[in-house]
Amino acid sequence: MDIQSIKQRFGIIGNSPLLNRAIDIAAQVANTDLSVLVLGESGAGKEFFPKIIHELSSRKHNSYVAINCGAIPEGTIDSELFGHEKGSFTDAREARKGYFEEANGGTIFLDEVAELPLSTQVRLLRVLETGEFLKVGSSKPQKTNVRVVAATNVNVPEQIQVGRFREDLYYRLNAITIQVPSLRQRPEDIELLFRKFSTETSEKYHIPPLLLSEEARQLLVSYPWPGNVRQLKNISEQITIIEKDRTLSAEALKRSLPDINNSRLPVFLGKGGQAGMSEREILYSVLFDMQKDIHQLQEAVAQLSNGNIPASRPASGIPSGIETEIPARFPDNGNTYTLIPAERGHERFPIPLNEGNKAANIPPIHAEVIKAANMEEDLSLEKKEKSLIEKALHKYHGNRRKAAAELGISERTIYRKIKEYEIDMEE
Ligand SMILES: Nc1ncnc2c1ncn2[C@@H]1O[C@H](COP(=O)(O)OP(=O)(O)OP(=O)(O)O)[C@@H](O)[C@H]1O
Ligand SMILES: [Mg+2]
Structure with missing residues (x-):
């Protein structure tokens, strides 16, 4: 499948060489079993990539399981990922299958992988190395055939330095790395994205389309978008609904953009947003x-x-x-x-x-x-x-x-x- 068809199929907007390259790599590696690590700032669009990889692989008829590692409490994460035996802990009244068993033959997407507790990282490394895992409370290894795609917006080498991420796991996970570009790295896509989000909103709410004045367009493109496409999407939708004047002026746009210089929002800290923190x-x-x-x-x-x-x-x-x-x-x-x-x-x-x-x-x-x-x-x-x-x-x-x-x-x-x-x- 060529890059344009992939974009169409997954609703990906943009035409910058960096974005095209990221999509191309995903398409190239889809039909292998190599682990893929998707990197990029928050809101850059990382979540498309594991889906592309799964859908373009021969695993597409089997399960695709997406897990947000940061959302599962530390106490239950091992059991959710790998399952548990009956009676292995107080609440374990029944044995339970884990995601790695459910996704057998398919793909697992481990989002926010840097959030995994170190003990879970050990279990994950074992699956990646041997294709085997242990249910919580069991000593009998089980086989599973799962392709792992992981994503993170943190700087993993820094996490390794401070002992929060295992180096051996990092090398296992990033057999292939896909770097999703930030919006700053592809300013040529900004206007396109704005138009798309704004048009979708005006159609959805049956309101006249919002046009961009030349000054507003320039401001839109020069703004650094620390929250990337997610932020652009939110702001485009908001102003499409709020603005009475249907030709957006630079002043009106400015009112909706957080002031980068004065903002104390965490997302504006340091170079490259939250990366590494x-x-x-x-x-x-x-x-x-x-x-x-x-x-x-x-x-x-x-x-x-x-x-x-x-x-x-x-x-x-x-x-x-x-x-x-x-x-x-x-x-x-x-x-x-x-x-x-x-x-x-x-x-x-x-x-x-x-x-x-x-x-x-x-x-x-x-x-x-x-x-x-x-x-x-x-x-x-x-x-x-x-x-x-x-x-x-x-x-x-x-x-x-x-x-x-x-x-x-x-x-x-x-x-x-x-x-x-x-x-x-x-x-
Ligand atoms: N190129 C794009 N075209 C259309 N929509 C996009 C594009 N990139 C991102 N989006 C949209 O922006 C939002 C944020 O994207 P996504 O959830 O993939 O971010 P992320 O990289 O996973 O961020 P985080 O690290 O915070 O989880 C989503 O609503 C997604 O659909
Ligand atoms: Mg995400």
Whole structure:
């Protein structure tokens, strides 16, 4: 099947060489059993590729099972993928087939594969290497003939570096790599996509089509689209419905586009969007930004209230991790306090401890005060995180998948957080 027919069949819009190349590779490898790893930024269109591969292969009459690895709770993922024996854990009243057994003869798509727990990665590696797996609670290996296509928007080599992804599994999974281009890498497709999404919307709601002014067209093409086609689709649909003036002006379009420079949305962080950042890092990097300011303020206040004028203080007070017990005297009340070492990476001591520092000059830092300050920060960090999650859930009327996507975290994480923060899910 040629590339144009594939696009037509799967509803893929675009004509850029990078997109065509990705589709071409999928078509070329479809009829082999090689594992394929589909890479690309969030919203770039990765989900078409496992379908193309399955449909163009001789496995097409057998099952195609798509699994979002980030959405399955860690406690049940092994059993969902590989099945379990009766009685293998408390709730296992019946034996259960796993997806790898169900997909025998077909294709399994492991979406968000970087979210797999390490123990599950071991099981997956075994299937890929030997075609055998063990049901949870069983020691009898079972055979299965499954083609695996995996996808992720995270930087797997970085995940390997920090010990969250097995290197041997990575090499097994990416016998073939398909790189799905971001919208920035194919600006020539932007207008085409906009027209398609806008026309579909106006036809669906029986409203007149929305035309693009030349300035709006230029803005559309030069915007960096950090959320890729997904973001373009959402915005095209929104403005097609909302705009009264049926020729879209650049001003009207601008109102609908998040301001890249001022936005603190996780998706705008760093080069290449979320690539390489874990769910937690993404959310927390936003919060840490705010926290840093608070730290600096706290230090300044502490120094001022101690009558200590910040002199030639190096940025990092005591090198972290050093055991330090220095009895210091409060000049005002005479109590003795113990200076406790800062946590690694949390240097918060206002003065350096070098030879020149006499005990009396050391500002009174009370261990409890430090702890209390820490706790308060932790609490406010949690509060912010909880409120961000609540807002996203509210926006999507309790739809966890969409809320998680907006926050740039996995579905599993949002489930866990809802439970942890006891977020009320009744809408
Ligand atoms: N070339 C395209 N033509 C038409 N629609 C597209 C194209 N690329 C993506 N889309 C649409 O954009 C949306 C996002 O695509 P998809 O779900 O495949 O993203 P993804 O790469 O899997 O992102 P994530 O990493 O966040 O899961 C879908 O609605 C999809 O149909
Ligand atoms: Mg996806």
